[in-house]
Amino acid sequence: MEEIVLPRDRQERRDWLQDAGVHAVAAALNRAGAKDCARAFRELPAGKALPVFSRLEPPAQKAIVEDHEGEERKALIEGMAPDNRARLIAYLPEDRAQSLLESLGEEARALTRQLLAYPEQSAGRIMTPEFVRLRPDMSVADALEEVRAKAERAETIHFMPVVDEDMTLVGTVGLGQLVLAEGGQSVGDVATRDVPSVETKTDQEAVARLMKEADLMAVPVVGEDGRLVGIVTFDDAMEVLEFEQAEDIARAGATEPAAAPYLSVSLFGLVRSRITWLAVLMLAYALTVQVLDAFEAQLEETVALALFIPLLIGMGGNAGTQSVTTVVRALAVRDIGTADALAVAGKEVGAALVMGAALALAGYALLIAFFPPGIALTVALSGLAIIGFAALSGAVMPMVARVLSIDPAVFSSPVVNTVIDAVGLVIYFLIAKAVLGI
Structure with a gap:
């Protein structure tokens, strides 16, 4: 894989930021120092800034947040997925994190605090509370309408929990299952039953291992009362496995894992x-x-x-x-x-x-x-x-x-x-x- 480096020349850098893909830009900014990262982020086209910011590691996000103020900063933070926003807030110093939380809108602040209330490295910390939930008594046609209405805010529509009125998990259904089913069928008839789930306090590595072994795109997360509170998606599980692997490699060499990319430490x-x-x-x-x-x-x-x-x-x-x-x-x-x-x-x-x-x-x-x-x-x-x-x-x-x-x-x-x-x-x-x- 070709090494991605942020160009030093200003015009060359701006041209590259304009043409490069979101993942390439995020990889380059993650490796850059704090000042270079914040400067390059300012030069990004408006439509690319938020997608890039959402894919950055917390040290790079911190550098950018400290370079922005007011509505600019609020828009960046509120545009993140709740689990990624909680990860950033947890990374910041306590006084800075509290100030940032208070600046958010009521809904974003509530979702973030909900996730931060769970223990570190638990399923509750890495889950997303934004997903499409369906009822077993809904028709497939009504379910598809529900998907269209809520897809924009959901983390994924390829995996949707099916719950009863008390938010007790009944099963799961994928978009492909709904598309292939007859419109008059009930979601309960189409749903997959007896799906594995985890509790909010389950260790994040155990969650990721379960998803890998069971070949799951996502896994439902339930609270102590058994009610559904969120889902952990495959991308978050892979990040956990990558982190755990890095931790094991670091300790095998008699050191502690770095909390940031090497050049940012x-x-x-x-x-x-x-x-x-x-x-x-x-x-x-x-x-x-x-x-x-x-x-x-x-x-x-x-x-x-x-x-x-x-x-x-x-x-x-x-x-x-x-x-x-x-x-x-x-x-x-x-x-x-x-x-x-x-x-x-x-x-x-x-x-x-x-x-x-x-x-x-x-x-x-x-x-x-x-x-x-x-x-x-x-x-x-x-x-x-x-x-x-x-x-x-x-x-x-x-x-x-x-x-x-x-x-x-x-x-x-x-x-x-x-x-x-x-x-x-x-x-x-x-x-x-x-x-x-x-």
């Missing part, structure tokens, strides 16, 4: 996202130092042991990374659950022991030509034991995190590797003590 924002993890890992690596200090006498007696520390620790780290990456991903896509912990641990350790045995035999055959038999045997047995322990750690730690309601991605490669480093050294020196008698 300040230097201190980048530092904040990384320094905590570095400090924690620095303290954790102190365990490795303590282990080396405890076995200093053995190292002094057999200096050759020190030569193989990087090799063994590196092997253990790689084995741990393989296991933890596999297990975290399997948990994320629901291939496995915590009930499968023993099976997963057994499979990972089994695979690790097979690989470890093969590497240990190859290593022993190589080392015996250059080092005493005791050293070669110590290194070979240590490699086998460390790889097995590393695989066990990588399999079990994400499972434990899930049981404790912690994101399994927190137990990323650096965290697992730190544990493996410390324990791996203990294993190495204990085997050396047993084999070499030191």
Whole structure:
């Protein structure tokens, strides 16, 4: 995919903003700095401004909102879908968000506050309350008239909930079903029954996974009383999955996910996202130092042991990374659950022991030509034991995190590797003590 960059030359930029598609412009503004983003947005043709603004990420929207005042700003905010408007308001500082809310019209303010009342990263936060709702006793002809009357304000007309007078979900119907049905049929006869739904407090990732697995364009959202309050559409679900994937990748690299595109993150924002993890890992690596200090006498007696520390620790780290990456991903896509912990641990350790045995035999055959038999045997047995322990750690730690309601991605490669480093050294020196008698 070709990289989209905002032209620096003023006339060239204006020509490009005039001709480029809405998605291309939004992609360019998301990557631009705050000042460049606000300046370029001012140069957009009037008919393109709102569609572009609605597709921007909150940092770019914030830059534009701060560059507008009065009716201009109000028109931009009120023109957004309620769920996107709530996301922007939640991103802004509290005083700024409150001021912006108060400037909105009564309906837009009420819808936004309704969504903001739900917990962060819940179905209630990402749902839209603007949709076409149909009754089961309506004729198909009347339903089509209802669609025509309300389509402009609805998030989608390809998925419409069917509810009774108490707003209890009866089923769903798509526009295609209505078009193909006879005009005299009732909506209840055409509707799909027993459709999955979620509650407002359901985690947004669970909602997105459900939609992906069930191949749904949208999913109804009900309150605690079982009444329909909104729908989550496919585009919002994909954004959630993208965010969760970015979060897992960031934590796997011992950092926190950025809340904005890379170039929009300040230097201190980048530092904040990384320094905590570095400090924690620095303290954790102190365990490795303590282990080396405890076995200093053995190292002094057999200096050759020190030569193989990087090799063994590196092997253990790689084995741990393989296991933890596999297990975290399997948990994320629901291939496995915590009930499968023993099976997963057994499979990972089994695979690790097979690989470890093969590497240990190859290593022993190589080392015996250059080092005493005791050293070669110590290194070979240590490699086998460390790889097995590393695989066990990588399999079990994400499972434990899930049981404790912690994101399994927190137990990323650096965290697992730190544990493996410390324990791996203990294993190495204990085997050396047993084999070499030191």
